[in-house]
Amino acid sequence: MSDKYDVIVIGGGPGGYVAAIRAAQLGYKTACIEKRINKQGKPALGGTCLNVGCIPSKALLDSSWKYHEAESAFADHGIKVGKLDMDVKAMQERKDKVVLQLTGGVASLFQANKVTWLQGSGQLKANKQVVFTPNEDGEEQTLEADNVILAAGSVPVEIPPAEVDQKIIVDSTGALEFDSVPKKLGVIGAGIIGLELGSVWSRLGSEVTVLEAVDTFLPAVDKQISKEAQKLFTKQGLDIKLGARVTASKKNKNSVRVTYTDKDGEHEETFDRLIVAVGRRPYTEGLLSQDAGVTLDERNFIYVDNQCRTDVPGVYAIGDLVRGPALAHKAIEEGVMVAEVIAGEHTQVNYDAVPGVIYTHPEVAWVGKTEEEVKESGEPYKVGAVPFAANGRALAAGEPAGLVKFVVDEKTDRVLGMHVLGPQASELIQQGVVAMEFGASIEDLQLMVFGHPSLSETVHEAALAADYKAIHVAQRRRKK
Amino acid sequence: DGDAQAGPAARKLMSEHGLSAGDVKGTGRDGRITKEDVEKALANRQEK
Numbered sequence: 001m002s003d004k005y006d007v008i009v010i011g012g013g014p015g016g017y018v019a020a021i022r023a024a025q026l027g028y029k030t031a032c033i034e035k036r037i038n039k040q041g042k043p044a045l046g047g048t049c050l051n052v053g054c055i056p057s058k059a060l061l062d063s064s065w066k067y068h069e070a071e072s073a074f075a076d077h078g079i080k081v082g083k084l085d086m087d088v089k090a091m092q093e094r095k096d097k098v099v100l101q102l103t104g105g106v107a108s109l110f111q112a113n114k115v116t117w118l119q120g121s122g123q124l125k126a127n128k129q130v131v132f133t134p135n136e137d138g139e140e141q142t143l144e145a146d147n148v149i150l151a152a153g154s155v156p157v158e159i160p161p162a163e164v165d166q167k168i169i170v171d172s173t174g175a176l177e178f179d180s181v182p183k184k185l186g187v188i189g190a191g192i193i194g195l196e197l198g199s200v201w202s203r204l205g206s207e208v209t210v211l212e213a214v215d216t217f218l219p220a221v222d223k224q225i226s227k228e229a230q231k232l233f234t235k236q237g238l239d240i241k242l243g244a245r246v247t248a249s250k251k252n253k254n255s256v257r258v259t260y261t262d263k264d265g266e267h268e269e270t271f272d273r274l275i276v277a278v279g280r281r282p283y284t285e286g287l288l289s290q291d292a293g294v295t296l297d298e299r300n301f302i303y304v305d306n307q308c309r310t311d312v313p314g315v316y317a318i319g320d321l322v323r324g325p326a327l328a329h330k331a332i333e334e335g336v337m338v339a340e341v342i343a344g345e346h347t348q349v350n351y352d353a354v355p356g357v358i359y360t361h362p363e364v365a366w367v368g369k370t371e372e373e374v375k376e377s378g379e380p381y382k383v384g385a386v387p388f389a390a391n392g393r394a395l396a397a398g399e400p401a402g403l404v405k406f407v408v409d410e411k412t413d414r415v416l417g418m419h420v421l422g423p424q425a426s427e428l429i430q431q432g433v434v435a436m437e438f439g440a441s442i443e444d445l446q447l448m449v450f451g452h453p454s455l456s457e458t459v460h461e462a463a464l465a466a467d468y469k470a471i472h473v474a475q476r477r478r479k480k
Numbered sequence: 481d482g483d484a485q486a487g488p489a490a491r492k493l494m495s496e497h498g499l500s501a502g503d504v505k506g507t508g509r510d511g512r513i514t515k516e517d518v519e520k521a522l523a524n525r526q527e528k
Contacts, residue, residue: 348492348495438512439486439512441509
C-alpha cells in the first residue's frame with residue numbers, strides 16, 4: 001500500500017513539528033515521522049530540545065538556581081531558612097513532568113491540526129519517496145510526497161579519549177539524569193551546553209572543572225562580555241581551564257581519571273563524573289538512501305540554499321541538519337519558512353538577527369555583530385555599554401552583575417549588534433532583535449520611553465551611552 | 481542592503497511583488513519603508 005501526502009516531515013523536533021503544524025495550517029495533508037522513545041518508554045514528539053535539551057536543562061537550571069539563592073542570597077534579604085535540604089530525585093521528577101507536559105502538548109497540537117504522526121523512522125529515497133519503518137511490529141511502507149522536509153536534527157559529538165557510557169562518562173543527555181550530586185565533576189567543553197550543565201551541578205554542590213581545548217573563552221561572544229562572564233562564572237565556582245586538551249581517560253568503578261595537556265604540560269585529574277559537551281553534529285544516519293540525490297557539504301550538513309531547498313526539487317532540510325547556528329528558534333523559523341515556501345509564499349529567515357542565549361545566571365545573550373567583528377570590517381563604529389550596577393531594578397533584585405552593550409554603525413547610526421550579560425538577558429535581547437529587524441538607529445532607541453524601574457532601562461542607557469548621553473553613569477569620551 | 485531599511489512584513493511584501501527598496505517611497509523615520517508604504521506603492525502600480 002502506498003500512502004500519498006502533500007508534505008512529509010522526517011523528524012518531530014522544533015524544526016520538524018513546527019513545519020508540520022504550519023503545513024497543516026496551510027491546508028496540506030501532512031505526516032510527521034518521529035522515532036523517539038522517551039525515558040518512560042513511550043513514543044515522544046519534541047525532539048532533542050523538548051526531551052533532552054532546552055527544556056529539561058532549563059528546568060534543572062531554574063531548580064538549582066532557587067536552591068543556590070536560598071543557600072547564598074536569601075540572607076541578604078533578611079530571610080533565614082535554617083537548614084536547607086536538597087532532593088535531587090524530586091528535582092528530576094519535576095523536570096520530567098515539565099517535559100511530559102510539553103511533549104504531550106505537541107501531540108495534541110498534531111491532533112488539533114490533523115497532522116499524522118507516524119511513529120518510527122523515515123528514509124528519503126529517489127523521487128520524493130519516503131520509506132517508513134514503524135517502531136513496533138508492522139511493515140515497512142513506502143510513502144509518496146509532493147514535498148519532503150528533512151528535520152532529523154543533531155546528536156552529541158563523541159571524542160575518542162572519553163568514550164560515553166552514560167554512567168561515569170556522560171553526554172548532555174546523561175548529565176540531565178544524575179540521581180545524586182557528583183562530588184567532583186569534569187566537563188569537557190566550555191560552550192553553551194557545558195556551561196549550563198556545569199552550572200546546574202555546581203549550584204547543587206559539585207566541585208566543577210571545565211576543560212576547554214580552545215584558548216579563548218566563548219570565542220563567538222563579544223569580548224567585553226565574555227571576559228566579564230568568565231570572571232563571574234569562575235567566582236561562582238566553575239574552574240574553567242582554557243587551552244586544555246583532553247588526551248585520555250581511564251575509568252574505575254566509580255570515577256574517571258582524565259589526562260589533559262595545556263601550555264604547562266600534562267596533567268591528570270580524577271572526577272566522579274565526566275560530561276562530554278564538545279559540540280553537536282548533524283544526524284544523517286539512515287536518513288538518505290543512496291539514490292536520494294541530496295548533497296552533503298564537507299562537514300556533513302545537508303546542503304541547502306537560503307530558503308532551505310536541497311538539490312532535489314521539493315525536498316527541503318532545516319534545523320541542526322543544515323548550516324547556521326544549532327538553535328531551536330533557528331530550526332523553528334526555518335520550519336515555518338519552508339512550509340510557507342511550499343505554499344508559494346516569499347517567507348525568509350533573517351539569519352543576521354538570530355539571538356543566542358546561554359542560560360547561566362546571570363544569563364548571556366547576543367544578537368548581530370560583536371565589536372571585534374565590526375572592528376575587523378574596518379567600518380567606523382561606536383559602542384554604548386552600561387552596567388546593571390547602575391540600574392535600580394537590578395539592585396532591588398540583588399542582581400547587579402553584568403552589562404548591556406550596543407555596537408553601532410558610526411555613519412548610519414544603525415544598530416549592528418546587542419550584547420547582554422545580566423539578569424533576564426534572554427528576554428532583554430529580544431529588544432535588540434526587534435530593533436535590528438526594523439533597521440533601527442541607536443537614536444530610535446534613545447528616543448523611546450522605558451518603564452521605570454525595569455531592567456530594560458539598562459538597554460535604554462546603553463543606547464544613550466553610544467552618544468555619551470547616558471544619564472545614570474558618568475561617561476568619559478573615548479579618544480579615537 | 482537597502483531592504484533592511486524596511487521591517488520584516490514590508491520586506492516580505494516587497495519580495496512577493498518583486499519590488500526592491502528603491503521602488504518604494506519610505507515614509508517612516510529617515511525614509512524607512514513601512515508595510516503601508518509598500519501597499520500604497522502596489523495600489524499606485526495597479527492604477528497605472
